[in-house]
Amino acid sequence: MSAMSVWVHRVPLVVTLLATTPALAQGGSLAPQARRVHQLLAEWRLAEAERALAPLTAIAPDDPAVRLARGELLFHRGRYKDALAYLEWVTRATKGGAAPWTRAKYLHTLVRSTAATVEGYSEKRSSGGNFIVRSRGRDRLLADFVGETLEAARTRLQRDLGFVPPHPVVVEVYPRTTDLARVSPLTEEDIRRSGTIALCKYQRLMIVSPRALLRGYPWRDTLAHEYTHLVVSSVSHNKVPIWLHEGLAKHFEARWRLPASEQAPLTPTQRQLLAEALAKRSLIPWRKMHPSMAKLPDQRSTALAFAQVQTAVSFIANKSGIRGLRGLLLAMRAGKTDWQAVKAVTGLGRRAFSKGWRRYLRQLGLTRKKGLALHGLVFGRRSSKEKRIAALKGAKVRRHFRLADMLRRRGLLRAAVLQYEKARAAGGQRERIIGNALARAYLELSMPKRAISALQPVIEYYPEFAGAQTTLGVAHLALGDVAAAARHLGIALRINPFNPKIHCGLARALPKAQAKARARHGALCKALMSPR
Missing domain, CATH: 1.10.390.10 (Neutral Protease Domain 2)
Known part of the structure; x- marks a missing residue:
């Protein structure tokens, strides 16, 4: 900030102090000026609210309306403990039901809950x-x-x-x-x-x-x-x-x-x-x-x-x-x-x-795509394998998928791929869970091109499916196409950043010129792979 800008901001402060002091000496209230601070906060004019509050605080720091305004401003600044001190003072100093008390009580409850929530952050x-x-x-x-x-x-x-x-x-x-x-x-x-x-x-x-x-x-x-x-x-x-x-x-x-x-x-x-x-x-x-x-x-x-x-x-x-x-x-x-x-x-x-x-x-040429499903946000941590299988439509699909999973766990990868392909044939080329499981099995067989082919129909419908984007990134990395790998892994990072495969892949796929980013992803790869 230049010297000129500091000076320009100071002049109104002196004028305001001189203008409001006589009213206070005669027992005047600062509530109207304090309401102006609240209005500025409601209009997202935080810097102006601070400038409007400064002379009021200098003149009457213990005025309940001024303390309420100060508490609310500190809350908007993210200084919750400081805000609580001011709001608690107002609730004690004013009568229950009065305008400052009602507002202070509401804010106090909100700020106290917020402060407790972020404790230890x-x-x-x-x-x-x-x-x-x-x-x-x-x-x-x-x-x-x-x-x-x-x-x-x-x-x-x-x-x-x-x-x-x-x-x-x-x-x-x-x-x-x-x-x-x-x-x-x-x-x-x-x-x-x-x-x-x-x-x-x-x-x-x-x-x-x-x-x-x-x-x-x-x-x-x-x-x-x-x-x-x-x-x-x-x-x-x-x-x-x-x-x-x-x-x-x-x-x-x-x-x-x-x-x-x-x-x-x-x-x-x-x-x-x-x-x-x-x-x-x-x-x-x-x-x-x-x-x-x-x-x-x-x-x-x-x-x-x-x-x-x-x-x-x-x-x-x-x-x-x-x-x-x-x-x-x-x-x-x-x-x-x-x-x-x-x-x-x-x-x-x-x-x-x-x-x-x-x-x-x-x-825009909007058309309805056959079979495209709206997948809303699913709250909660990872579900069991059986629950994911149960979500697949069709008894035949579930039967082939369950058998494929069992074969894959036993290391019988080619037999597992056959069952995944049967599940996909019954459930559709764009079924996300089946497509990703099939692609990962192909990767385990060192067949990255087949993995990519299995997932292309899936991401055409569901580009936001982080699992498929991660698998595609790993497959392109196996082929030596680091640019494509970085592109797919970058998309996955924007959706599900706690999958260690994303960071392990980006540590290898990013250009050497991005040494700092490569090192960061390498460190995150190790951190996320380690036991908690």
């Missing part, structure tokens, strides 16, 4: 110093990757939307979904029903570890998604409705890892959901996405809603570019409604926009 700064990553246990292995992802997202969004937070952002990684429920307004039922796995709230990013799910989830894109929410809220002063908020977050979530000219395509599942909804005229109305996607009835509805808002924002971007998306936020900050802002940047009113967006969807 370690803290690590990202390489650029812009993110503070809190985690515990094995989730600490994610800290560097969390920082890399968010630093890249920060750079891209600064270029796209013209904003970076003026302070380090706190990121918390929770080992269980119950932890996310303890630190947020969501219930565990909300989380499991809708598949909500992360939040951006109270000026921080909160995600559940991919270890908490059976097959992981796209946690790195999810981090960038939540960071986009922070930027959108900050630029717009929290004036963007949920459908547009989520659409912007989906639009930008993968840009941290893509060239500037590229946009992540819709996944096969998204295309399927949109194709079905168009055919059945069952698209979800924008208004039903309010107040939160987490309140939608099930994971299928949530996934469809996300696909809708993502394509709606893509439609806007195609018409008005990145400048148009930034213009949307500035228009709403200035007081326009969402549809007034959309019209300002696209020239389309609400009805014309909906017609144009549906026409845009039809131009």
Whole structure:
């Protein structure tokens, strides 16, 4: 910060002190000024809230309204123990039922639960110093990757939307979904029903570890998604409705890892959901996405809603570019409604926009793929082999698969491959569990080309299946194609980073010029292979 900027910030402080002192001397209250601090926090204007609070703290540090504002600001800073001290003081000093007491009591309960949840977490700064990553246990292995992802997202969004937070952002990684429920307004039922796995709230990013799910989830894109929410809220002063908020977050979530000219395509599942909804005229109305996607009835509805808002924002971007998306936020900050802002940047009113967006969807060539299933998030750790077999459809499929597994355990690999092939013939070429088991058996027979062939139909439908991506990476590595190996293993890393095979493979597949990354993956390979 330059000397000039320090001086400019100091002048209003002196003026404010002089202006408010007489009112205080006559018994005046600072509640109206303190409410302004709360309003700035609600508008995600943390730096302005701090500047507004500083003179109030200097004048009347023991005013309950000022202490309440200070406690809330410290909470938004991620300083929970300090926030608790202020909030406890307010609850003791004010009468029950009074406005400061009611707000302080609510915040005290939330902050105390949050502080208890993150007790014992370690803290690590990202390489650029812009993110503070809190985690515990094995989730600490994610800290560097969390920082890399968010630093890249920060750079891209600064270029796209013209904003970076003026302070380090706190990121918390929770080992269980119950932890996310303890630190947020969501219930565990909300989380499991809708598949909500992360939040951006109270000026921080909160995600559940991919270890908490059976097959992981796209946690790195999810981090960038939540960071986009922070930027959108900050630029717009929290004036963007949920459908547009989520659409912007989906639009930008993968840009941290893509060239500037590229946009992540819709996944096969998204295309399927949109194709079905168009055919059945069952698209979800924008208004039903309010107040939160987490309140939608099930994971299928949530996934469809996300696909809708993502394509709606893509439609806007195609018409008005990145400048148009930034213009949307500035228009709403200035007081326009969402549809007034959309019209300002696209020239389309609400009805014309909906017609144009549906026409845009039809131009995407959406078709329903036979046999493609929606695999929602599965919460919980690894299930037993028998449970996974029981999930296969058809008694014949299960019989061949169970026999194949038994033969494979006994080292009778060729006989096992024969049974896996029979199971796949009965269950379909794209059955994920069968395809991956077959491919791994081929790898054990030193037949990597056959392994790759077995998995191509699977990833065509399910590119987010980390098991298949990992096996493909190992197969390409066996063939000496290190570029393809690194590509597939990198995808797997973005979904299920606790599989040691991913890190063992990347330690060999990454270019020698990336010596630091190779060494890190080598260390993680050893750490994850070792007994706990």
